Amino acid sequence: MPPGNRKLKNVLDDLKQIEERLSKRKNVNLFLDFDGTLTHIASSPDKVKVPQEITSILAKIREFDNVFVAIISGRSFENVKEIINLNGIHYAGNHGLEISGVKRTEIVPNAAQLVRTINKISEDLNKVLLTVPGAWVENKSLTSSVHYRSVPASHVPELNRLVGEITARYIDRGIVKLTRGKKVVEIRPNINWNKGKAVKWMQKNIAKKRATNIYIGDDVTDEDAFKALDESAITVKVARDAKVKTEARYFVNNPTEVRYFLQWLLDKAGAS
Numbered sequence: 274m275p276p277g278n279r280k281l282k283n284v285l286d287d288l289k290q291i292e293e294r295l296s297k298r299k300n301v302n303l304f305l306d307f308d309g310t311l312t313h314i315a316s317s318p319d320k321v322k323v324p325q326e327i328t329s330i331l332a333k334i335r336e337f338d339n340v341f342v343a344i345i346s347g348r349s350f351e352n353v354k355e356i357i358n359l360n361g362i363h364y365a366g367n368h369g370l371e372i373s374g375v376k377r378t379e380i381v382p383n384a385a386q387l388v389r390t391i392n393k394i395s396e397d398l399n400k401v402l403l404t405v406p407g408a409w410v411e412n413k414s415l416t417s418s419v420h421y422r423s424v425p426a427s428h429v430p431e432l433n434r435l436v437g438e439i440t441a442r443y444i445d446r447g448i449v450k451l452t453r454g455k456k457v458v459e460i461r462p463n464i465n466w467n468k469g470k471a472v473k474w475m476q477k478n479i480a481k482k483r484a485t486n487i488y489i490g491d492d493v494t495d496e497d498a499f500k501a502l503d504e505s506a507i508t509v510k511v512a513r514d515a516k517v518k519t520e521a522r523y524f525v526n527n528p529t530e531v532r533y534f535l536q537w538l539l540d541k542a543g544a545s
């Protein structure tokens with residue numbers, strides 16, 4: 274069925290079906306977005322804290338030999354790893370441009386040069402965006418994010434204009450591209466890579482084979498992953514209601530419901 278026409282069910286209302294699906298394959302690959310999925314979105318990304326319950330669930334889930342866990346975030350690789358701070362699970366930062374244990378250049382061939390370009394763009398943006406109250410530039414090494422969650426609506430067009438001005442010459446030369454998320458403009462390398470490609474890469478190289486794949490995420494960038502996974506996957510969009518336009522098969526209302534679902538998974542894994 275085309276996206277949008279599918280009736281989305283809350284995953285918590287379909288646990289019997291999910292249990293049946295999980296019972297068909299021995300292994301589970303659990304792919305999780307971070308901000309807005311495991312944790313509520315904070316006023317600024319550096320204020321975010323991982324709920325203790327989440328840390329404790331992930332710490333238990335990673336002990337199962339038949340489960341692969343990866344956190345796939347738009348944050349920098351170092352940042353997401355530092356925040357979650359658990360060994361034994363995998364991390365993918367910068368929307369999957371950087372993956373645990375994988376050389377940067379395997380995914381981004383000209384990584385070193387790109388880091389210099391992103392650095393220059395971030396510095397220039399920092400200078401010009403001084404005129405926009407609340408704007409914040411986050412240099413994430415392979416990408417850069419311009420956050421405008423705290424920017425008054427009347428200043429957003431100016432912010433967009435300035436970001437366009439600074440990045441134009443790099444976009445024209447095919448070096449970077451702009452993408453949009455929730456109250457953020459991102460400057461990313463102009464390569465054909467996204468969370469979906471990262472998930473496919475992990476499935477092929479490091480995740481469990483013959484596994485049921487589960488992906489939970491809330492943002493536009495997670496749609497690439499929902500699309501990349503086949504019909505047998507359990508894809509869950511975190512959204513306020515069932516009417517959300519998404520490629521995912523299920524939804525949950527908020528990170529608290531994500532936690533209920535993860536707890537349920539943990540209980541199932543423990544019982545089998």
Ligand SMILES: [Mg+2]
Nearest residue numbers: 306308309492
């Ligand atoms: Mg998110």
